[in-house]
Amino acid sequence: MAGAAALAPCLKTLAFAAAPTDTPLHGLSAFGDLKYAADAAHTDYAAPDAPKGGRFNFSPSYWYFNQNTQTFNTLNSFTLRGDAPPRMELCFDSLMSAVLDEPDAVYCLAAEYVSISADRNSWVFKLRAEARFHDGTPITAEDVAESYRVLKEQGHPDLALPLADLRAAEVLAPDTIRLVFDGNQSSRAILTVASFPIFSRGNLENRGGFEGDAMAPLLGSGPYRVAAVQAGQSIEYERVGDYWGKDLFLNKGMNHFDRIRVEFYRERQAAFEAFKKGVIFYRQEYTSRVWASDYNFPAIVEKRVVKREFPAETRPTMQAWAINQRRKRFKDVRVREAIGLCFDFEWTNRNLFYDAYARSHSLFERSVYQAQGAPQGEELALLELLRSQLPPSVFGDPVRQPGSNGSGRDRALLSRAAALLADAGLERQNGFLQTGDGERLTLEILVNDESMARVDAPFVENMRAVGIDASIRLVDPTQYQARQASFDFDMLSVATIFTATPTRDEMENFFHSRTANREGSRNLTGTADPAVDALVDAVGRAESREALGIAMRALDRVLRARRDWIPNWYAANHRAAFWDMFGYKEPKPDYGFPVERLWWLDEAKARTIGKA
Template sequence: MKPQTPTPPKRRAATATALPDRAGVARVLGVSLLALAAVVGMARSETIVSHGISTFGELKYPADFPHFDLVDPNAPQGGRMTFRGTGASTTFDSLNPFILKGQAAQGLGLLYDSLLAGSTDEPDAAYGLVAETLEYPEDRSWVIFNLRPEARFSDGTPITAEDVVFTHQVLVEKGSPSYQVILRDIESVEALEPHRVKFTFREGASTRDLPALAGGLSILPKHYYETVEFAESTMVPPVGSGQFVIRDAQPGRSIEYCRNPDYWAKDLPVNIGSGNFECYVYEYYQDSTAAFEAFKSGGYLFHQEFSSLIWATGYDFPAVSRGWVVKEELPDNRPAGTQGFWFNLRLAKFQDPRVREALGMMFNFEWSNETLFFGLYNRTDSFFENSPLQAEGLPEGEELALLEEFRDQLPPEIFTEPAFTPTESTTRQLDRRALRAASALMDEAGWEVGADGLRRNAAGEVFTLEFIEDQPTMERVLAPYVSNLRALGVDAKITRIDAAQIQQRQDDFNYDIMSGRFVMSLTPSMELRQIFSSAAAEAKGSANLAGVADPVVDALIEKIIASKTREEVEIRSRALDRVLRAKHIWVPNWYSGQHLVAYWDVFGKPGQQPPYSRGDELWWSDTEKLGSLRAQGALR
């Protein structure tokens, strides 16, 4: 499995985009759109005035809270946290994460603040950062943010309402095409006063999450982009609105973010106890093997492991046995992650769901788990795996009533069979039972085996299937799958290309099947449009890897977004999960429900891990531990 981006040392109320990384089992920034409902105070005829918002129920923290509970408010500041640069590429050539051009460096979110910031221990709450307060009516048809007058960009220029207006405009007009999907329900943004900005939402839109979406946008400096072209990639460090600035950026090698000594918000309650390092560094390596070898010798300090083989067999190096490197399994309380091999439904050969189901049958998870994964994983079958959002059994009650609205547009088995779960295979690589079932489906779909053993359609076209990959670690999983597909008569192959080519081919939808992982929210909302909606299916650079374009899926997404209670979210998400699973848009992969991490023992950390993250965003540098390891010659 390809790794996720290490957790950056800041919390965001919302992420403006969920564009997936472009290589292998990419992660996407699992997008959590935090929303509102908590009434903290009233003013001027039914307008709610608050220091924060929450999707359902009351906010945990009052207006005068000093800091979040799970942080150490006395955490020392300073030192360095170093990660491996992973995910999107083995290199970078751009410091602009908002456009499709170029390979953006990791960690660029450290440069930007937003109007709101998320809590460490609430799944769907956010509190004022650049905005001191927000105002909104009970129907949430608009929101006004009152900015802190002391807020500054990294060059010392005040952050004003005009910058917030500019941010929205430039993202829609010049940003990645996905922003047009993400921000489509924002009707207008206007500066009412220098530090007061109003977002008005589209009439008829589901507004539950829109104030938090607006509050989660990275704030961009209008004055800076008056002389710099926003739509072009660049290696010139931009002016940002956040706590860190770029100290050094060397494409293909590393990027270093260090604290802005003049950062205005370091003592705000939402920042106390987090972002404790002086610098955060992402080190880039050509492949995972080179990266792991560097970690073992102290080339970087924090490593999240995504290879079961290495986790089971690779941690016998001296630094572990001497106690210099700590190996931990941290619980992950989020949905397990939507990970799989996604078919590109934009291609004619994948239009028949029987074909997609047959191809999925040839992936033998049970054999892979026993032979390749050391039994560490469970099979994924749901798009909301290991959560209350996962469909189970036959639909009933309110979920059934919801699906009845679309009965004439859904396959009959939605109502007569349990939610689709991949058939369990034998522990022999090629399961003959699965091969027979898959062969029958391919025959029914018109792809018959010829004298050369390859399947062709009525036009004589061979069924080909190309996996593109840039890391050798995934090939050990794909190679047996390809072998099984070839036994089915599919002309399957693995093509090694570099990460830049993978990104371009994904942006252009130029692939047969794409590995990808999305970290789903406990309160799914507008991010679902980016992953599964018709609008995103043809938006260049979209997170809709499969190209799903289905009116029932679109309608269910909008019902989830419009949910008024958590119960409604769960029921409607289960319905969406059931429909997507019946469409066979992917070959589901595996999950562990844990973060597998290793790190050099030079950190201090709070006593309790936050429930919805790894928690390293709250760590700090322990100078005594670091000094001890240096004295022993373990680290430079």
């Protein structure tokens, strides 16, 4: 730590786009100066004086990679194979890490500093001498190089795809690694790649490789490690008391709980009952009916449980149905538009959601990346380059989802749907539509939760009214994850939050032709359109926030016109309930809400409600 302190005055606080060559940097920011200096004590949202101790039992509200909140059968969270428990990422450090109050910055973690080559294709990381795995062995450049190799070759697509342009991870010295890109990478790719987990090379060899013993945890180096496992039911992470990085500014005032326990329930109602009994301490509620009418149990009345809302993150969000265009019957845009016309949001929101949601129209809702009005200026100029490949509707106001009369079966909308299906050459035979090849227009909505089946049922009835042989298939969590990863579905619902400063790799994962047939990618619709590809590439080339906004809004406009996805609804806030035994700092940070890392146990409160 003394060496890092001595170096701190030499480290520059610059955006890497303008950073001098071969200069030690403590952080990288895509478009502007870093918020935190090299000698910062802690982040603004941290609580360095908060007590350590206690446990936090919860069911996570978000997850990554192959993680599943309903069950798990592997502890390797970084491969496509199997279902892993959420928060496994807490066990691993990376070269650099993002903070929760900047949209596009990363700071050195296992790396002491980073320097950049003149061509911006090479990045040299000097590792901290004190960086250690949980078994006490040092993190070396060999470990880092092996980590990038296995992630590129065997990692989950969310990790492997951004490494496609990584040419080499070169060991320059035991404590120095150079990442070399081929020149085709997005300028901001390093912000993603430098945040990938580091594994122990020796541990990988001992376990028989990256995909060795599925239920043996990979050796980590982060603030937590696996302590107890009940396969498919629960996992406990314990705080590492001698964690090497606990005093770094990224970690100071974070990670307060001694134990973090994740509970797994196959049904939302079972999870809610566990919360009511105090088995789970914190819950984010995603069933509006439950939020509106079921939070009246004794612990609420006695004020032992708090029910409140927290502002959502300032990040683009997408909640939509993905229509799988790998199925020939969904390739016609008129068919996809007709399907969307059958969903009556107004009726659903009033009768099933207690008016808790707003209608989604954009794939980047709640952000500056939503297309507005007719394209103008530089956005129009960008789209003009692709005019011959784009539908005319792109050049008017952006496509919006239709409003209904709220009856649940709006005749005008269903008539429009029927007309579109007829225009697409579909004819009714025996009550259902068929193509000219004699194929019936069937559509199965894949779900893994009873509550979604309930929401989708009126949608299905409207589709059947216009001649689509629609149905719902409820499957178990493991089957759902496997079918989604292999694109074995007609339509399913997706909810995701993008990064605050989207990258080419992120957009490519969802929308680019390169991922259309890559199993495990997020391109669930099978989008493979040269115009979309060009706009995704424009996102990657953006060298300013303004340029990024222009490219993203153009992309949003084109995706909405294509109707690959049917945007449905979104909420403005986190609906949270928790047993009143925690301390937390307000306001919450703008770009993330990892409660298990930010909050702490307040023993006085716990005693008051009988939870001490």
